[in-house]
Amino acid sequence: xxxxxxxxxxxxxxxxxxxxxxxxxxxxxxxxxxxxxxxxxxxxxxxxxxxxxxxxxxxxxxxxxxxxxxxxxxxxxxxxxxxxxxxxxxxxxxxxxxxxxxxxxxxxxxxxxxxxxxxxxxxxxxxxxxxxxxxxxxxxxxxxxxxxxxxxxxxxxxxxxxxxxxxxxxxxxxxxxxxxxxxxxxxxxxxxxxxxxxxxxxxxxxxxxxxxxxxxxxxxxxxxxxxxxxxxxxxxxxxxxxxxxxxxxxxxxxxxxxxxxxxxxxxxxxxxxxxxxxxxxxxxxxxxx
Numbered sequence: 001x002x003x004x005x006x007x008x009x010x011x012x013x014x015x016x017x018x019x020x021x022x023x024x025x026x027x028x029x030x031x032x033x034x035x036x037x038x039x040x041x042x043x044x045x046x047x048x049x050x051x052x053x054x055x056x057x058x059x060x061x062x063x064x065x066x067x068x069x070x071x072x073x074x075x076x077x078x079x080x081x082x083x084x085x086x087x088x089x090x091x092x093x094x095x096x097x098x099x100x101x102x103x104x105x106x107x108x109x110x111x112x113x114x115x116x117x118x119x120x121x122x123x124x125x126x127x128x129x130x131x132x133x134x135x136x137x138x139x140x141x142x143x144x145x146x147x148x149x150x151x152x153x154x155x156x157x158x159x160x161x162x163x164x165x166x167x168x169x170x171x172x173x174x175x176x177x178x179x180x181x182x183x184x185x186x187x188x189x190x191x192x193x194x195x196x197x198x199x200x201x202x203x204x205x206x207x208x209x210x211x212x213x214x215x216x217x218x219x220x221x222x223x224x225x226x227x228x229x230x231x232x233x234x235x236x237x238x239x240x241x242x243x244x245x246x247x248x249x250x251x252x253x254x255x256x257x258x259x260x261x262x263x264x265x266x267x268x269x270x271x272x273x274x275x276x277x278x279x280x281x282x283x284x285x286x287x288x289x
Contacts, residue, residue: 010097010119011041014090018049018082019103023057026103030065036112047090049073049082078252080202084193100180104227105136111224115181118169118220129186130216133172134179135165136225145229148172148219157268165222172217174207179225186215196262198252208267238287245283255279
């Protein structure tokens with residue numbers, strides 16, 4: 001994809017953020033966001049969900065960034081719930097596009113311009129909008145952490161490996177939700193994040209649902225954000241007791257069985273029992289991995 005960059009039709013962007021007790025990270029994220037250089041015709045409005053923070057995140061944001069619309073949660077929304085809440089409020093004003101931004105993700109200089117240029121290139125080449133994904137690297141090691149995801153091979157039903165960015169726009173099968181631009185045209189067809197997911201997998205599910213509807217997903221060139229990788233899920237660690245692994249797996253931030261059932265039935269076809277069962281084998285025998 002090498003179409004010339006054209007003037008984007010995206011003028012009004014809602015930035016969606018949800019946070020819980022990471023005040024300094026949330027403020028650093030907002031500082032990097034508002035330091036971005038935007039075309040004169042482009043404006044942003046931030047919708048930030050304070051999901052029951054007890055560390056003063058909401059008050060600090062209101063004081064330092066009075067233009068941010070702070071929405072109050074009760075501490076039980078988690079990532080998917082908080083992002084759905086922010087998105088529902090933002091959609092009332094019908095923005096041209098919606099940017100998912102994790103509150104622990106720091107935008108690098110030129111990130112917004114790169115995302116918009118990629119969106120424009122995709123539209124010029126394909127004749128319609130697609131989802132645009134930004135890649136993140138670890139701020140200390142420079143290693144890839146989050147971004148687009150692809151299937152390992154044609155037999156794979158799920159996108160089980162990351163796609164590393166290059167110097168051009170690349171297609172993806174789905175994405176992590178750290179830094180994602182979703183144009184209005186996509187939202188009209190696909191709507192909000194699925195309500196079946198509490199914390200994780202809502203982003204991957206959104207991308208897979210998009211691809212199932214023929215909506216393309218494209219990764220912007222190069223790294224445009226920094227974000228440390230989350231530690232390995234506790235339920236996958238052989239060093240933990242079995243009962244602790246099961247407890248963590250059933251928690252909202254783990255892999256709740258009902259959510260995993262919905263996910264596998266939705267995205268792995270007739271093989272869903274095998275995918276569903278594999279996780280429980282992993283909980284019982286994590287050292288096999």
